Amino acid sequence: MDYGREVKFGVFVIPATMQPTRALDVASIADELGFDLVGVQDHPYQWRFHDTWTLLVAIAMRTERITVFPDVASLPMRPPAVLAKAAASLDVLSGGRAELGLGAGGFWDAIKAMGGAARTPGESVSALEEAVQLIRLMWRGERNVRFGGDFYSLSGVNAGPRPAHEMGIWLGAYKPRMLSITGRLADGWVPSLGYLQPPDLIAANERIDEAARGAGRDPKSIRRVLNVGIPMDEQAAGTLTSLVVDCGMDSLVISEDGDEPRDHLGHFMREVAPRVREKVAEARGSG
Numbered sequence: 153m154d155y156g157r158e159v160k161f162g163v164f165v166i167p168a169t170m171q172p173t174r175a176l177d178v179a180s181i182a183d184e185l186g187f188d189l190v191g192v193q194d195h196p197y198q199w200r201f202h203d204t205w206t207l208l209v210a211i212a213m214r215t216e217r218i219t220v221f222p223d224v225a226s227l228p229m230r231p232p233a234v235l236a237k238a239a240a241s242l243d244v245l246s247g248g249r250a251e252l253g254l255g256a257g258g259f260w261d262a263i264k265a266m267g268g269a270a271r272t273p274g275e276s277v278s279a280l281e282e283a284v285q286l287i288r289l290m291w292r293g294e295r296n297v298r299f300g301g302d303f304y305s306l307s308g309v310n311a312g313p314r315p316a317h318e319m320g321i322w323l324g325a326y327k328p329r330m331l332s333i334t335g336r337l338a339d340g341w342v343p344s345l346g347y348l349q350p351p352d353l354i355a356a357n358e359r360i361d362e363a364a365r366g367a368g369r370d371p372k373s374i375r376r377v378l379n380v381g382i383p384m385d386e387q388a389a390g391t392l393t394s395l396v397v398d399c400g401m402d403s404l405v406i407s408e409d410g411d412e413p414r415d416h417l418g419h420f421m422r423e424v425a426p427r428v429r430e431k432v433a434e435a436r437g438s439g
């Protein structure tokens with residue numbers, strides 16, 4: 153299972169406040185070393201974390217080429233119309249270097265404690281499906297935009313700004329219904345290794361593909377972004393290559409890891425990433 157897309161690499165930074173500028177420093181190092189993506193988890197109710205959107209803007213202003221995205225935004229904590237405006241603004245300010253990772257929510261007690269909407273699993277998925285549609289309407293930048301749903305609505309809003317480029321909506325999805333929504337509506341899929349193992353990734357990609365084809369979409373148009381977080385040892389290149397050519401993932405996001413991120417990330421980009429690209433090219437050439 154290989155969709156033939158260009159292999160990209162990213163870094164998953166921790167938005168911890170104990171070292172206030174570490175996330176900015178790690179993102180700057182990743183940008184300098186040639187990583188393609190930097191993702192930031194979104195847990196507003198976590199008192200030890202920076203606000204994700206504030207941090208993403210700061211990262212975008214501190215970097216020059218790397219793409220930034222929430223990995224993934226907590227929809228129950230962020231009204232989709234406001235989220236759409238924030239994401240579009242970030243894309244404009246960064247010169248087209250933002251994508252929108254989006255999740256249905258979790259940690260419901262914490263969400264409720266902070267005033268967010270507490271929903272059943274089924275309701276949270278339905279709300280996310282509405283949000284994807286509403287966000288796309290907002291990104292058109294049109295006047296008098298209207299949307300009527302069970303969870304969200306627009307009543308004649310003048311939308312704007314428009315994103316600087318065709319922004320993607322990447323869904324954090326694991327269960328069958330969410331995977332089907334990903335295939336029908338989303339531009340990308342963002343799972344984490346550990347929650348799903350390699351055989352699960354294959355099955356999930358098959359479900360996404362089936363839904364995509366049913367909606368008249370090309371499955372190859374959907375990005376597959378995996379939070380990896382595995383040790384970068386001598387076996388890492390083989391493991392990451394398999395995640396691409398056997399499991400269908402095309403963007404691999406590693407953890408920042410350790411006290412010396414420059415050493416860790418530098419080693420990855422010098423020793424591991426080139427070997428992965430080489431092995432993937434070999435597999436594709438022989439296939």
